[in-house]
Amino acid sequence: MATLPAKTAMKDRILQTADRLFYLQGIRAVGVDTIAAEIGISKRTLYNHFPSKDALISAYLARRFVAPRASDKSPLEQxxxxxxxxxxxxxxxxxxxxxxxxxxxxxxEDRSVRKVAVAFKESRRLWFRDLLLQLGVKDAEALATQLALLVDGSIAQDLVRNDPAMARAAKEAATVLLRNAGVKVGRAAAANKRAAKKRQRYGSLRSQG
Amino acid sequence: MATLPAKTAMKDRILQTADRLFYLQGIRAVGVDTIAAEIGISKRTLYNHFPSKDALISAYLARRFVAPRASDKSPLEQxxxxxxxxxxxxxxxxxxxxxxxxxxxxxxEDRSVRKVAVAFKESRRLWFRDLLLQLGVKDAEALATQLALLVDGSIAQDLVRNDPAMARAAKEAATVLLRNAGVKVGRAAAANKRAAKKRQRYGSLRSQG
DNA sequence: GCCTAGTTACACAGGTCTGTGTACCTATTT
DNA sequence: AAATAGGTACACAGACCTGTGTAACTAGGC
Structure with a gap:
């Protein structure tokens, strides 16, 4: 077990566990003892891979910062x-x-946390902006910001309410904003909207992925 | 100082200080010692007014839950x-x-916290809904949800970015959604929009309230 | 078979946190 | 002036936190 891949495997495992616990329970709420115990390793081992809890937090956030991958779908579909x-x-x-x-x-007010958070939000806004430019939208900057607002708004609302329908509401608002910017949104989206209404009449939205 | 008003005054002062610190630094980040020290009272006094930190947290959130007050402005202006x-x-x-x-x-996953948070979000959504109904909007429920998304989205974005322009972006998106729902949004809003663009060319948005 | 890197068990330092216990003080009310 | 309500000072219990020190173990590479 002293091989290099084994070492990185252990580091990954620590990081993965820290990620899960930090995300689900909150960063301050989870101690390093808890993380080590969850994996079944000693605290010493954890500290052999990460010099401090702060380093672990940074790694956690860095790991969450995944750039949106390229897609062959149309900009609108994306x-x-x-x-x-x-x-x-x-x-x-x-x-x-x-x-x-x-x-x-x-x-x-932790500086480094703020920094990575801002970078993440901005990268997503730019992703929207580039897609909008491909669609020929005039004020792509402003619309990209508005779409980002809808994304974060639905996330915040779902965090509190546990209601996935918030995503659908955001999608419908986004559709209106896109149409208003001159983008032709096809009947597919409209059909989705109709289907949603029907589903809503009969109960939960949860069953639908 | 043994009078009843003095007692409630002290309780208010504790609550007010707890509110400020909890909100600015986070609930877990602020200890009861810190709150007591900030006011200049002993920890014992604090515990004579609130049986536990949990009770103080509940009181903090209850205090933040202010129902939107009635207004004589038009629904659209509101x-x-x-x-x-x-x-x-x-x-x-x-x-x-x-x-x-x-x-x-x-x-x-604290139950009571979730409960009051959901109640707050729903009360704001209903406030929007009632104003929309006064405007004769057909699907007021859906539009109210969308406006709430824009509010929470701009709040989350500003929390991360410290950029008040997020509120303006949300307002512009809201204007589009309202127009799409058949609401006549007058030139006042449009003028605001034009003025904003001008301002943006010359620099910060901060100076404007 | 030996070396080495990694891991383990465990104690501990030093700090913070919530909450309590106790004896004393102070101001208002009667 | 005495009683009472509330505040103060301060110690302390008990829990949890981050981070370190140390000696022993274990498995692969030579």
């Missing part, structure tokens, strides 16, 4: 698909809001 | 005014997001 993907994530019982927003809320 | 008011609050340096969302993010 934009609207964001909200479908959100709805799916909201429906999972281990969804607990945006880790960056939560970290800023919890850790307050 | 709706759009929400976003102006947000922009003003974002510009204050002591704004640190929504206390309810932050509490849920920090305290996780």
């Amino acid at each position: 934009i609207l698909g964001t909200f479908d993907s959100l709805e799916r994530r909201f429906s999972a019982k281990d969804f607990r809001g945006c880790p960056f927003v939560n970290a800023v809320a919890e850790l307050g | 709706i759009l005014g929400t976003f102006d008011s947000l922009e003003r609050r974002f510009s204050a340096k002591d704004f640190r997001g929504c206390p309810f969302v932050n509490a849920v993010a920090e305290l996780g």
